[in-house]
Amino acid sequence: MFLRHAWYVAALSSELSEQPLARTILGEHVAMYRDSTGRVVALADTCPHRGYPLSLGRLVDDQLVCGYHGFTFDCDGVCVSVPGQDRIPSKLAVRTYPLVEQGAWVWIWMSREEPDYARLPETPWLIDGEEWSVVTGAAKIDAHVGLLVDNLLDLSHETFLHQGSIGTPEVATTPIEVESDEEAKVVNVYRHMSDVECPPFYANTTGLRGRIDRWQDIEYFAPSFYKLNSRVAPVGQPPLPDGRDDHAFHMKIFYGLTPSTETSVWDFWALSRDFALGDAEVSNFLEKMQANVVQEDVDALNVLQRRANDGQEITEVSIKIDRGGLSARRMLMSLEEAEIARELAKK
Ligand SMILES: [Fe+2]
Structure with missing residues (x-):
């Protein structure tokens, strides 16, 4: 079993850019990237349409476009565009994960409960x-x-x-x-x-x-x-x-x-x-x-x-x-x- 109620290092800060990074953490596929302001973002790395890894897509105006059928998600995991139709099924949202960048490391909270910031290690040396x-x-x-x-x-x-x-x-x-x-x-x-x-x-x-x-x-x-x-x-x-x-x-x-x-x-x-x-x-x-x-x-x-x-x-x-x-x-x-x-x- 995995201990989800904890902060884990998800990536080195230097690994994250506008090119999405795929990483499996506690058995879950996660896609991580930086938006145009440098903020780090983590989404579930699975398009809810046909399950293609979102990390294989690309960022356009801070929105992640699935590389298979073009379904597009914002940094909050909200699907903002589906090619060929205006109506966007509500089930198309993807999960987001709280991330905290501290010096050389980026931490992730994998539990579905609210993140416990009191348990986030302090790392000023990094x-x-x-x-x-x-x-x-x-x-x-x-x-x-x-x-x-x-x-x-x-x-x-x-x-x-x-x-x-x-x-x-x-x-x-x-x-x-x-x-x-x-x-x-x-x-x-x-x-x-x-x-x-x-x-x-x-x-x-x-x-x-x-x-x-x-x-x-x-x-x-x-x-x-x-x-x-x-x-x-x-x-x-x-x-x-x-x-x-x-x-x-x-x-x-x-x-x-x-x-x-x-x-x-x-x-x-x-x-x-x-x-x-x-x-x-x-x-x-x-x-x-x-x-x-x-x-x-x-x-x-x-x-x-x-x-x-x-x-x-x-x-x-x-x-x-x-x-x-x-x-x-x-x-x-x-x-x-x-x-x-x-x-x-x-x-
Ligand atoms: Fe050793």
């Missing part, structure tokens, strides 16, 4: 500017979203799957601390590494050499948003009591986890850094390196899903490091229960 430089990307994984949640909540895999970029021995060996807030649906995983190797990901972008202190503080907002607060600094230079942290380099690594189907998920990512601001060379390096890291995850999760598809029973033996992932799973189960209760209440 605005590329004087405080943060941002690079983004997206990848599709042929795996259930749960495998991506497991992956992101247990970063000890960096040591083995992402060796040579972000993985160093200490990521796997340093103990974690886990907190979970059942009410807010947030899981925190803290890993503070002291006097450890500086991986190429940071050595090549910060200028730090040799040993460093490296913090990985995860915030997972179930079901769809993940933020890794990364701090790297010379050894023995913690933040000052007043919060100033001038010796450190900070990066926030964001993931939007957006199920496409039951067995595929969009992995939207963004890196925001507070150093080397506006440096195109650093941006290019990070973008390439992160795209490689994400591809390594994609390959691994595809393998796991193929195994699951074989139908053989998979048994899992969990250890201490899995506490974050297990908390997240519990939270997702309670969200599923809430979703079922909400559906039943409607009947």
Whole structure:
């Protein structure tokens, strides 16, 4: 089942233009585009006439013209023109989806209930500017979203799957601390590494050499948003009591986890850094390196899903490091229960 009562990343801002984009989100075909004022719009990607994808049509004066028989829809999903007749059947309207553009990402509300704007994550770090430089990307994984949640909540895999970029021995060996807030649906995983190797990901972008202190503080907002607060600094230079942290380099690594189907998920990512601001060379390096890291995850999760598809029973033996992932799973189960209760209440 899908958790519809949540905001999901639907697209990178850079993906949307006056050329409609087709994307399957929570099993629904969605067409997204920008109108002439730059506003982002999402409509059901199915013409109610004969079911042709509206995303294969084109925008004319901010109206989407179906590429099959020319039925035309405005940005509110209202059919405004049918070729060959004046009367427009009222059933011809298409569903619209609330979208919110925030910096590098566009969020969508997939529930038919009113959008809950209080649950929309705030992401000021995703605005590329004087405080943060941002690079983004997206990848599709042929795996259930749960495998991506497991992956992101247990970063000890960096040591083995992402060796040579972000993985160093200490990521796997340093103990974690886990907190979970059942009410807010947030899981925190803290890993503070002291006097450890500086991986190429940071050595090549910060200028730090040799040993460093490296913090990985995860915030997972179930079901769809993940933020890794990364701090790297010379050894023995913690933040000052007043919060100033001038010796450190900070990066926030964001993931939007957006199920496409039951067995595929969009992995939207963004890196925001507070150093080397506006440096195109650093941006290019990070973008390439992160795209490689994400591809390594994609390959691994595809393998796991193929195994699951074989139908053989998979048994899992969990250890201490899995506490974050297990908390997240519990939270997702309670969200599923809430979703079922909400559906039943409607009947
Ligand atoms: Fe990974």
